[in-house]
Amino acid sequence: MEEKKESFGSRIGFILAAAGSAIGLGNIWRFPYLAAKYGGGIFLVIYIILVVTFGFSLMVTEISLGRRTGKSVIGAYKHADARFGFLGPIAALVPFVITPYYCVIGGWVLKYLVTFVCGQGAEATSDDFFGGFISTAGQTSVFFIIYAALTAVVVIFGVQKGIEKVSKILMPILVLLSIGIAIYVMTLPGAGEGLKYYVLPTFAGFTVAKLLKTVVAAMGQLFYSMSLAMGIMVTYGSYMRKQDSIEASTRQISFFDTLIAIIAGLIIVPSVIIFSGGDAAALNAGPGLMFVTLPKVFDSMRGGYIAGAAFFILVAFAALTSSVSLLETMVSIVSEKFKLGRIASTTVCFIIVIVMGMLSVLGYSSWSEVTIFGYQILDFFDFISNNIMMPIVALLTCVLVGYIVKPEYIEDETTLNGETFKAKGLYNIMMKFVCPIFMIIILLTPFFVEI
Numbered sequence: 305m306e307e308k309k310e311s312f313g314s315r316i317g318f319i320l321a322a323a324g325s326a327i328g329l330g331n332i333w334r335f336p337y338l339a340a341k342y343g344g345g346i347f348l349v350i351y352i353i354l355v356v357t358f359g360f361s362l363m364v365t366e367i368s369l370g371r372r373t374g375k376s377v378i379g380a381y382k383h384a385d386a387r388f389g390f391l392g393p394i395a396a397l398v399p400f401v402i403t404p405y406y407c408v409i410g411g412w413v414l415k416y417l418v419t420f421v422c423g424q425g426a427e428a429t430s431d432d433f434f435g436g437f438i439s440t441a442g443q444t445s446v447f448f449i450i451y452a453a454l455t456a457v458v459v460i461f462g463v464q465k466g467i468e469k470v471s472k473i474l475m476p477i478l479v480l481l482s483i484g485i486a487i488y489v490m491t492l493p494g495a496g497e498g499l500k501y502y503v504l505p506t507f508a509g510f511t512v513a514k515l516l517k518t519v520v521a522a523m524g525q526l527f528y529s530m531s532l533a534m535g536i537m538v539t540y541g542s543y544m545r546k547q548d549s550i551e552a553s554t555r556q557i558s559f560f561d562t563l564i565a566i567i568a569g570l571i572i573v574p575s576v577i578i579f580s581g582g583d584a585a586a587l588n589a590g591p592g593l594m595f596v597t598l599p600k601v602f603d604s605m606r607g608g609y610i611a612g613a614a615f616f617i618l619v620a621f622a623a624l625t626s627s628v629s630l631l632e633t634m635v636s637i638v639s640e641k642f643k644l645g646r647i648a649s650t651t652v653c654f655i656i657v658i659v660m661g662m663l664s665v666l667g668y669s670s671w672s673e674v675t676i677f678g679y680q681i682l683d684f685f686d687f688i689s690n691n692i693m694m695p696i697v698a699l700l701t702c703v704l705v706g707y708i709v710k711p712e713y714i715e716d717e718t719t720l721n722g723e724t725f726k727a728k729g730l731y732n733i734m735m736k737f738v739c740p741i742f743m744i745i746i747l748l749t750p751f752f753v754e755i
């Protein structure tokens with residue numbers, strides 16, 4: 305079923321669905337730990353520059369490609385140029401790598417949600433709580449499987465519409481609650497230092513290698529957070545109505561996606577500095593950062609456990625809308641390729657998610673000595689998807705658009721409703737020169753500096 309006839313009923317419907325996919329753990333869990341690790345302010349500035357240049361150009365490209373060809377990721381590239389048909393399957397492979405470990409982190413969120421809802425938030429503040437949890441394979445796998453099953457149930461029963469409705473209400477609450485928590489954090493003693501670290505770029509001790517690493521990390525985060533370079537936006541574009549503005553939609557989606565990431569960082573990065581007594585090493589905690597730091601923030605707050613419970617419920621919802629879009633993509637690929645029904649293909653994908661996800665679970669527990677190129681298993685999946693597979697897809701997309709079908713192919717689609725493509729100049733330069741060169745640098749960097 306390659307021809308997609310149905311479309312979103314309204315522009316806002318499209319924006320919400322795309323933003324629902326984009327806004328998730330990437331913003332709340334991943335962005336803050338990268339910002340903390342890669343120098344705070346510098347990471348923030350680099351990230352914002354990348355969003356308005358690369359992120360914008362790639363998102364316009366993917367949505368236009370989908371809408372113009374009317375095909376999902378597997379067919380769209382082939383339709384644009386037969387020689388680029390192979391790109392569809394490569395992009396389609398990315399969700400197979402991301403979904404399993406995404407569900408593992410979703411399981412961590414569930415664990416915290418249950419802990420806070422059951423009024424045991426105080427336990428989560430101890431330094432060993434997070435470490436103790438992820439190193440017990442039994443517990444982590446139970447929460448992981450429950451989270452993956454929830455995602456699969458939504459995909460099977462197709463209750464997305466319901467989820468979308470609920471998240472339309474919950475997302476604004478998440479934003480407001482996060483702003484409230486961020487303001488609270490700003491009132492804590494020591495917050496000034498933390499805020500300075502987060503927003504002011506400091507170039508002291510910055511080497512070229514470090515700058516490169518920061519750019520590579522920010523770029524990987526950009527793909528991940530904006531759900532780019534894996535065909536999701538191509539597929540969504542194929543459902544978009546012809547009269548709606550691609551350029552304006554892209555700006556709005558990237559704005560909200562970035563805003564939420566920045567607010568999450570505003571809570572987490574200064575808090576790390578506050579609660580570690582200014583210990584810079586604490587900023588390097590990596591994937592566990594949000595889970596280790598947030599309970600301390602809630603603990604210090606009056607009524608903090610209620611805020612904590614509410615926060616984790618909202619984060620779980622944000623994550624669920626993203627994992628549903630990831631699993632949905634896997635399911636549509638499997639059902640198209642193997643001509644399976646919805647339930648059968650969801651079952652197949654669920655099994656893949658469980659098997660691969662268990663590798664990530666074990667990688668942090670029973671098999672914690674196992675590393676691949678120096679990475680824990682979960683971090684390795686994260687690395688190959690964000691730093692290898694997505695840059696390859698992005699690079700080839702730029703070659704396709706910049707040199708084969710030419711940027712006019714995309715421009716025609718963006719101007720279909722009579723508007724002008726305002727960022728045309730920037731877009732052309734990005735697709736032809738800056739993006740491809742950058743992608744090559746990103747792909748080569750791991751060979752020269754240790755990421």
Ligand code: PHE
Pocket residue numbers: 325326327328329330331402528529530531532534536626627629630
């Ligand atoms: N963008 C989502 C997030 O930030 C993750 C995601 C990636 C979702 C790819 C769908 C596809 O959490």
